[in-house]
Amino acid sequence: MxxxxxxxxxxxxxxxxxxxxxxxxxxxxxxxxxxxxxxxxxxxxxxxxxxxxxxxxxxxxxxxxxxxxxxxxxxxxxxxxxxALIPEKQRDYAAWLEWCFFIVAELDSTSLYVMRRHRADGLGTIYGIAPEVVARAGEYFREQLRHVEVALADGRRHLMGDQFTSADILLTTCLEWAITYEVGVCDNALPYLERIHARPAYRLGQEANIPLVPITPVLPKAPPA
Ligand SMILES: N[C@@H](CCC(=O)N[C@@H](CS)C(=O)NCC(=O)O)C(=O)O
Structure with missing residues (x-):
């Protein structure tokens, strides 16, 4: 156990x-x-x-x-x-790894998290409010999403085909994040999200992720006058 x-x-x-x-x-x-x-x-x-x-x-x-x-x-x-949330066959595993790195590096860290760090309603008070950076990061996200649009265009249910993997978990969270930020997502992402949202584990995971107490941001101390 x-x-x-x-x-x-x-x-x-x-x-x-x-x-x-x-x-x-x-x-x-x-x-x-x-x-x-x-x-x-x-x-x-x-x-x-x-x-x-x-x-x-x-x-x-x-x-x-x-x-x-x-x-x-x-x-x-x-x-x-x-x-099983990871493919077994060697090349499927490599393709899964490629999706995971792509999503974490390009969609999350280089785009959405950059937006979060520099939005006035995000962490801008800590890392600097920068509307132009936010706009460019959003554009970059949309460009990178072409990879997802092309992949899903062949009608596959999940990123790796029939098998739902942890890459789908990563992608879904980034797509939802982008929708919240009104960056928009690619066309094929919408039916994909509908399929994912129908999974019981998706809903249970969302419920388990609700914090018990509201998160109140701790703002940095004002610089000395
Ligand atoms: N790359 C990390 C990022 C983790 C991260 O930045 N977590 C934020 C919340 S989303 C955090 O814990 N910040 C800590 C704090 O500022 O107190 C991951 O994917 O786990």
Whole structure:
């Protein structure tokens, strides 16, 4: 019986791990701490994760951070014949890895997270409000999404075809994030999202990701006058 504890709730990164737990039918303890609440900065949490970020997974005495790595680890460790979130065949595995890196590097870190860091209603008060950067990052996101549009154009149900994988978890969170930011998504993404939203584990993962207390941002101290 695994001893799994998942730290973090309330963000597009934390939901990935909650959702994967439900896809794999795993029981786990949730510690729904939030970013910028001070909870990631406690001595207890910093000892577990010096990066002071969520999500973080504890599996017994093993700790792993980075949402994409957590879902990959869970899939690799706890997939069964009926529930597997990673393809087995070597080239399918390579293609899956390519999707994961593409989504995390190009869609998340280089586009959506850049927008979040520089939007006035995001983290702009910390990293600098920069409307032009936000607009360009949105355009870059749309350009990169061409890769998704072309792939889904052949009518596949999921990124890897018939098999739902953790790459679909990553992509869905980025598409939803882009819709929230009114960047828009490509045409083929809409029926794709409908298919994904019909998954029971999707809904359960969303519910598990609701923070117990509202996240109140801790703003940086004003610079000395
Ligand atoms: N690349 C990381 C990003 C994690 C990350 O930036 N998490 C944010 C919330 S989405 C966080 O924990 N920030 C901590 C804080 O500012 O207190 C992942 O995908 O897990």
């Amino acid at each position: 695994p001893n799994l504890t998942l730290w973090g709730a309330g963000t597009s990164r934390t939901v990935r791990a909650h959702w994967a737990m439900y896809e794999l039918g795993l029981a786990y303890t949730s510690k729904p701490i939030g970013p910028r609440t001070g909870e990631t900065k406690t001595a207890e949490y910093t000892a577990l994760n010096p990066r002071q970020k969520v999500p973080l997974l504890q599996d017994g005495d093993f700790c792993i951070g980075e949402s994409a790595a957590i879902v990959a680890y869970l899939s690799r460790t706890y997939s069964t014949r009926d529930r």
